[in-house]
Amino acid sequence: MSLKRKTLELLKRREQVQMGGGEAAIQKQTAMGKLTARERILSLVDKDSFHEYDLFVEHEARDFDMDKKILAGDGVIIGTGTIFGAPICIYAQDFTVAGGSLGLMHARKITKIMDHAMKLQVPIIGINDSGGARIQEGVNSLAGYGEIFYRNTMASGFIPQISVILGPCAGGAVYSPALTDYVFVVDKISKMFITGPEVIKSVLGEEISQEDLGGARVHSEITGNAHFFAESEKECFEQIKKLITFIPWNNQRKARTFKSKEPRKSYKIDEIVPGDPKQPYDVRDVIKSVVDDSDFFEIMENWARNVIIGFGRLDGETVGFVANQPLVLAGVLDVDSSDKAARFIRYCDAFNIPIITLVDLPGYLPGVDQEHAGVIRHGAKMLYAYSEATVAKISIILRKAYGGGYIAMNSRHLHADFVFAWPGAEIAVMGPEGAANIIFKKEISEAEDPEKMRKQKVKEYKEKFANPYVAAAKGYIDSVIEPEETRKFLLHAIKLSSDKNEDRPRKKHGIPPF
């Protein structure tokens, strides 16, 4: 046979396998409002950049009539490509082929592309759409999952790992996304749970739909398993592409730099934060008034909203923001917001992204619920994450910084590199009302007019402590700055920190309060 004819045969074979589970299965997929695995990859990567591997892999299962079944590509597509020119490795489970179920060869394809990503030191993106462990392949399927989890752990902090849930992701399968850095979900399409509605009904007698149990909204608003929520697959791919522009390819690099752009003039930094410490405001406006082009890319927007995390750029360079959000619960730290911030701090530290912390909080959230939910253990994660981090750590105290919250939000005492405060900053063990009530209890109760005395003592306390100058006098704050000077100070601090180097004691690893 001539090479030409052999090439034609290749094209025919290729075409056959690329049809996945066939017309009917593709129609079913489309009817569910889902793209096919191949369409998903092609929508995500740069045009003509996708290169596929292991297209002709076949399963070797023999039980339960599997020897009579041909499963195209064994239900998963793997390959490499680029996103805005950045190299990535990618896999997408193909639900049209045996429900995207994971057998031995399917798992081997995934682990192969993960190994490839590790060797090439580029991000790995996994698109999940699967009925889980391929039941006919028994323990081989479980082995496959174990091998994926192991690689997720090895890759953690070395290359970025992105999971996209575009269909069912049930049972133990959920633990691969849970081990990765970012989980993307799409409304009505994503379903993630350990035990499905049928099991819950048979064991507990409770009825619940897949959507209410583990749909996209559940994971982006209640559980905190998802980092990005989208209304459609298209929107989801746009979010992934944007994320890729903010993060480096691996832990030895820095993120790509872009052309610097001044923040938009519509954000007036000196008009955002009210003077009254009890008045709320949206801290995202402060972030937008300092970052390039006022472009802030928020992560976990709908979960633990009392703390804000996300990326922006300063002079073209990626920086991570951790900020208390006075709009929600006055910006307190609690169990979930501590988890949210601590994990992000560790991400930034692992991938050489400077961290900017904006402080305005009354402290940790008091109450039996929080104590019993483990606010001590979870709150400690913040202290650990900031103390451990060796990237540039810059804090700006915008207003309140009380008690443990003051220490936890990247204070000088956790070895922040730069601590700046606005003139309205109040740094104290607690708010003036609470403090005056405790330390002047006797004077107030014995006074002729206790209320008048209380007000006078609150005023005295405020004059003494509710300002940045006591902390500045001790060197705990480096500079008290005008709000308008914030961007200038940040740009300078980031520039100066480009070669920052800080040693840590030699050890295998620390034991953070997981």
Ligand code: HXC
């Ligand atoms: C083998 C599977 C499969 C599986 C689906 N299919 N899941 N084949 N193993 N796990 C096949 C179906 O037989 C069917 O094949 C095709 O995929 C499409 O499935 P449907 O059921 O027709 O699709 P749909 O109605 O959309 O339902 C999707 C589903 C359901 C909700 C995912 O298929 C389902 O409940 N599957 C089983 C889920 C599950 O229990 N998985 C095991 C979890 S335990 P045909 O040939 O008819 O087209 C697990 C342990 C991992 O994963 C542990 C790791 C530590």
